[in-house]
Amino acid sequence: MKKLMYGLMAAGTLLFGVGCGGDDxxxxxxADAxxxxxxxxxxxxxxxGMEGNDFDQDRCEDALEACSDSDKDQLSALADCIQGLPDCRAGSEMEWVDQFSACFxxxxxxxxxxxxxxxx
Incomplete structure (x- = not known):
């Protein structure tokens, strides 16, 4: 289970670290997500092993020009979905992973x- 969680966190960090957004x-x-x-x-x-500062805000903002308004809306929806997730609970990790994956x-x-x- 730990390896799965680490893999998901790495995937999330990749998107967050280099994601585009279109506006601040x-x-x-x-970043909040x-x-x-x-x-x-x-x-x-x-x-x-993540820190709250793993998100690369400058890189996100640099990528803005390549993202359409629709892209920006999708990325904002992803962030909203992740922020709306409940805390993971021991014993229900797989259900939480399913919810997290659905955000993507x-x-x-x-x-x-x-x-x-x-x-x-």
């Missing part, structure tokens, strides 16, 4: 230009 609000929302995610996972007794469905339609700018 999307980048701010992603990154901080919240670490706390939510640690509530399950898993030390993610909100980014399925990101434009190729935005993904490329984000380093993905």
């Amino acid at each position: 609000n999307a980048c701010d929302a992603l 990154n901080r919240a995610l670490s706390d939510k996972v640690e509530a399950c007794g898993t030390d993610t 469905q909100r980014t399925a339609g990101l434009s190729a230009a935005c993904v490329a700018a984000a380093g993905g």
